[in-house]
Amino acid sequence: MSWLTWRTGHLVPEVRRYLERARLRTVLEVGCGMGANLLCLAPRYPRVRFVGLEATAAGVERARANLAEPPQEFAAAHAAAPLTNVEIVQGSILDPAVLKG
Numbered sequence: 001m002s003w004l005t006w007r008t009g010h011l012v013p014e015v016r017r018y019l020e021r022a023r024l025r026t027v028l029e030v031g032c033g034m035g036a037n038l039l040c041l042a043p044r045y046p047r048v049r050f051v052g053l054e055a056t057a058a059g060v061e062r063a064r065a066n067l068a069e070p071p072q073e074f075a076a077a078h079a080a081a082p083l084t085n086v087e088i089v090q091g092s093i094l095d096p097a098v099l100k101g
Helices: 003-022 036-044 057-068 072-077
Strands: 026-030 049-054 086-090
Touching (some): 036 057, 049 057, 057 086
């Protein structure tokens, strides 16, 4: 099983169920990496603001690039560019200034 199959088949449905019950307006993903979870979720919830927090500059750059132009394998996850409800922020969860925005 590929990581994308696992993510879209197991992880994303669990998060989706929670999002639908909780009716959240903002979701923070700590350690968003390349933005894969955001690519799977954000297109399905255009009224929810998604914030990906990533510690490394390289990770932020990669996530932003993937959000601007989703990789081919995300076509199956219904990702469409551009995703206007996603923001990638570099920083640490330990820094309160990061979470104020």
